[in-house]
Amino acid sequence: MAKVKYYYDAENLAYRVIKHTRRKKIGVALLFLAASALFGFLCFVVLLNTPFFETPKDKLQAREIENLKINYEILNRRMEQVNEVLADVEERDNNIYRTYFNASPIPEEQRKAGFGGVNRYRELEGYNNSELVINTTKKLDIISKELVVQSKSLDEIAKLAKAKEKLLAAIPAIQPVKNEDLRQVASGFGYRSDPFTKIRKFHAGMDFSARTGTPVYATGDGVVSAADNRMSGYGNRIVIRHGYGYETLYAHLSRFKARPGQRVKRGDIIGYVGSTGRSEAPHLHYEVHKNGEAINPINFYYGNISAKEYILISKLANQENQSLD
Structure with missing residues (x-):
């Protein structure tokens, strides 16, 4: 049974029953519902922003962020x-x-x-x-x-x-004649006795004594600039321009295997030992030039001989004997 509420009527000095109209009752009910809904929404928002209430999606996102x-x-x-x-x-x-x-x-x-x-x-x-x-x-x-x-x-x-x-x-780096084909290193770079005049004069290369027809090898990559007998005293000669200022000359050949303009590589056969031109016996006269100046070929044999062989050739080349051309 609902409680009966009274109010005091000061004019008549008596308590009277409070009577609620239907409209007022509906208004109160609606106000209560609105207040409850607002309170519930606020509580939901607070819970969403606390770590104590996580949805499965939030947990998945948290794991992804951690990963x-x-x-x-x-x-x-x-x-x-x-x-x-x-x-x-x-x-x-x-x-x-x-x-x-x-x-x-x-x-x-x-x-x-x-x-x-x-x-x-x-x-x-x-x-x-x-x-x-x-x-x-x-x-x-x-x-x-x-x-x-x-x-x-x-x-x-x-x-x-x-x-x-x-x-x-x-760079010239090997001997132009293989060691097994050599009879001897007949003469080296420097002043030597001329075989014809017996006068001491400057010998601008090295002489390698070998049989006629012994292969002669290019001592470095380059281009054959001359293969002829136009240079007095040298007989059949080949000149190779290697670039970088280097040039080599091979003289007294019996015949050629390279032609002018041909590109050759180190170790290619370019001709054969002979005794053409101003020559006393079959041999190869070999010169190395750097920037137009003749230099000692003994310094350019590191590519195919051992240290012992180099010392022996150096001793033979440095003897002031008679050259073969």
């Missing part, structure tokens, strides 16, 4: 390892590769130069893990730039290596 953090940490460690390897390559590049090929080292400030100007990472700001993402992105950008610099340096080294390879192949 991303772990992946970023692993990526950072790997980038540190890459950076260590790159630093080692850079050190070898500056102190070994570029030094060997006479190239200037790349300055450290050029390798480690940063990125100036506008903020490159503005779009990554404003998130919970922005600092982690920005730092990782910066490291990746720096490594990428260093790799570009190093890649260009290695491209330059590769070009220098090719040029060096051509130079090494061009």
Whole structure:
């Protein structure tokens, strides 16, 4: 049974029953429902923003964020390892590769130069893990730039290596007659007695005594510039231009196996030993020229003889005996 409520009527000095109209009852009920709904909504919002109430979706997102953090940490460690390897390559590049090929080292400030100007990472700001993402992105950008610099340096080294390879192949580096085909080193570079006049004069090459028809080899890569007998006293002679200022001459040949304009490689047979021209016996007269000046061929046999053989040939070549031409 509902409670009966009274109010005091001051005019009549009596208590009277409070009578509620239907409209008022409905209004009160609606007000109560509205207040309850608002209170419930506020409680729901509070619960959503507390760690004590997580939906399955929130839990999934939290796990994904945690996995991303772990992946970023692993990526950072790997980038540190890459950076260590790159630093080692850079050190070898500056102190070994570029030094060997006479190239200037790349300055450290050029390798480690940063990125100036506008903020490159503005779009990554404003998130919970922005600092982690920005730092990782910066490291990746720096490594990428260093790799570009190093890649260009290695491209330059590769070009220098090719040029060096051509130079090494061009320099005369072997004997023009094989040791097993030699009778002896008849005469060396320097002042020798002329076999015809017996006068002491300068001998601009080395004489290799061998049988007529013994193969004569190109001592370095180059192009045959002459294969004729137009030079007085030399008989049949071949001249090879190797480039880089080097030129070699092979004289008194019995016959040619190379022609003018032909490109030859070190070790190719270019002719055969003979005794043509001003010659006392079958032999090869061999000269090496650098920038137009005759130099001692004894310094250019490191490619196919041992140290003992070099010492023996050097002793024989340095004896002031009679030349064969």
